[in-house]
Amino acid sequence: MTRPFDSYRPPVEPRKKRKRKDPGRMGGGKDSMVGTFRFESYYGKPVVKAPPWEAPIPIYLALGGLAGGSSLLAVGALATGRKKLLRNTRIAAIGAGAIGSLALVADLGRPERFLNMFRVFKLSSPMSIGSWILGAFSACAGLGVLGEVDDLLGRKIPLPKFVRKLIHKVAGPATVGAGVFGAPLAMYTSVLLGDTSVPTWNAAKERLPFVFVSSGAMAASGMAMLTTPVEEAKPARILGITGAACDLLAMQAMEKRMDPVAAEPLHEGDPGALLKWSELAAITGAVATLVAGRWRLPAAAAGASMVAASVLTRFGIFGAGIESVKNPRYTILPQKRRLAERRACGEVGNSITTAG
Numbered sequence: 001m002t003r004p005f006d007s008y009r010p011p012v013e014p015r016k017k018r019k020r021k022d023p024g025r026m027g028g029g030k031d032s033m034v035g036t037f038r039f040e041s042y043y044g045k046p047v048v049k050a051p052p053w054e055a056p057i058p059i060y061l062a063l064g065g066l067a068g069g070s071s072l073l074a075v076g077a078l079a080t081g082r083k084k085l086l087r088n089t090r091i092a093a094i095g096a097g098a099i100g101s102l103a104l105v106a107d108l109g110r111p112e113r114f115l116n117m118f119r120v121f122k123l124s125s126p127m128s129i130g131s132w133i134l135g136a137f138s139a140c141a142g143l144g145v146l147g148e149v150d151d152l153l154g155r156k157i158p159l160p161k162f163v164r165k166l167i168h169k170v171a172g173p174a175t176v177g178a179g180v181f182g183a184p185l186a187m188y189t190s191v192l193l194g195d196t197s198v199p200t201w202n203a204a205k206e207r208l209p210f211v212f213v214s215s216g217a218m219a220a221s222g223m224a225m226l227t228t229p230v231e232e233a234k235p236a237r238i239l240g241i242t243g244a245a246c247d248l249l250a251m252q253a254m255e256k257r258m259d260p261v262a263a264e265p266l267h268e269g270d271p272g273a274l275l276k277w278s279e280l281a282a283i284t285g286a287v288a289t290l291v292a293g294r295w296r297l298p299a300a301a302a303g304a305s306m307v308a309a310s311v312l313t314r315f316g317i318f319g320a321g322i323e324s325v326k327n328p329r330y331t332i333l334p335q336k337r338r339l340a341e342r343r344a345c346g347e348v349g350n351s352i353t354t355a356g
Contacts, residue, residue, distance in 0.1 A: 047332065048197050050325040056103040058318040061189050062219070062311045063100030064134075065212060067093050068186030069220025069243075071141060075179035076235050078172060085236065086175075087148050088227040092220065093178060094141040097185075101134065126195050130188040137185050140177035147171035186216035193321065199331050200324035203262035204317075207254035211317070214250050215310040217243035222285060222306030225299050237293045240306050244286035247313065248279065259334040265320040274316035281309035 074089035105114045117131035147168040150157055155164065190212040194205025201208070221240030225233050255263050265271055285305035292298035324330040 046325055047328040048199065048325050050322060051196060051198065053318075054107055056107040058315045059103040060100045060107070061212075061314040061318060063096040063103065064189055065186045065216030065310055065314065066219040066223060066307070067096035067100060067137070067141070068182035068184075069216040069218075069239075070096065070223065071137070071175070071178040071182030071185075072217070073220050073224055073236060073239060074144070074175050077232075078175050080235065082232040082235070085224060085228050085232045087151075089220070089224055090141070090145045090148050090175060092223050092227070093182070094138070094145045097134070097138050097141055101138065104134075126188060126192040130185075130192060133181055133184050133188055137178055137181035140174045140181060143167075143174035144171050144178055183213070187213050193317075196321075198321040198325055199262045199334065200258075200265050201317075201321040203258040203334065204254050207250060207257050208317070210250040211247065211254055211313065214243050214247035215313045218247055218282065218285075218306045219310035222303035222308075222310070225289070225293070225303030226307070230294055230296055230299050233293075233299065236303075237289050237299070240289055240303070241286050244282040244306060244309070247282055247309070251275075251279070251313075259337065261333045261337075262324065262330055265323045265330065266316070269319075269323060271316045271319035271323060274312045274319065278309045278312035278316055281305045281312060285309060 070089045070093035074086055074093060077083075077086035077089055101114075105111050108114055114131075117128065118135060120128060121132060122128040148171075150159075150164065150167060157164075159167075187209045190208040191205070193201040194208050196202060204211075217239055221236045221243055224236035225240060228236065255266065266275055282305075285302045288298055288302035288305065293302060
């Protein structure tokens with residue numbers, strides 16, 4: 001027999017929701033055994049693993065742009081018959097390409113690692129494609145500059161006549177070939193950076209190639225203005241002004257497209273300072289070229305400013321990416337924003353937050 005008091009249930013008081021003043025702080029409390037802490041790592045490690053790249057890599061990035069841009073400028077000099085500009089751009093292309101390759105090998109640690117990149121060709125791998133682009137560019141640029149070296153040495157190298165004739169005959173087509181591979185050489189490293197999980201690089205991947213192409217053109221033009229008489233350097237001046245303007249516009253467009261949190265490292269610390277100096281150097285070089293580019297000393301100074309602007313851009317972007325890995329904020333907050341945007345659009349079937 002059921003008694004009346006058996007169905008009685010005491011009222012349950014609603015649980016009080018705990019409030020935290022700072023969502024970034026976890027644990028703590030007066031009677032808590034867990035100390036208050038901030039989420040700054042994942043079990044003592046960054047959320048995203050930094051790429052194992054050191055100082056030689058930004059050097060390679062800068063020289064790749066110079067080499068690729070110089071090869072394109074050499075094609076223009078070949079087409080317009082500017083012999084001194086052709087000679088200087090050919091030498092700049094192969095010189096920058098060779099030193100850049102040495103920087104890449106230095107970062108890899110052992111030369112055979114560089115050779116191993118040519119064992120396969122994978123369209124899905126920017127590193128594999130870039131290795132083959134570098135190899136093809138180096139071969140063409142090397143053949144193109146052999147005739148210039150022979151002329152500089154007064155054709156005193158003991159070569160058979162047919163070999164010397166062949167060297168000078170293939171120089172033109174080889175220069176065009178170097179120009180064909182020069183444009184992707186100046187750009188592919190931006191695709192390589194954007195293909196990583198580094199927050200700032202990945203957020204900039206859609207516009208970063210435009211920045212790299214523009215800065216490469218600016219570097220090549222500046223080097224040509226440094227080494228070539230003003231009478232033959234008109235194409236370099238035009239390309240330099242265009243490259244500087246495009247570089248400034250491309251940087252602005254890239255930052256507007258990026259997540260605002262992921263773009264913060266571009267304005268902070270040493271990378272931010274490098275990019276500010278790069279912007280100033282680009283403006284200075286372009287204005288000086290426009291105003292006084294027809295005089296030798298001002299043209300050389302403007303060219304040096306453009307080369308410096310390109311180098312600072314590459315180093316600044318590289319450093320900003322490395323800094324963005326160190327703070328989980330640059331990984332987690334953009335992920336949360338993308339997830340909220342998908343949910344607002346009605347996409348609630350998954351919780352993937354890493355897709356751009």
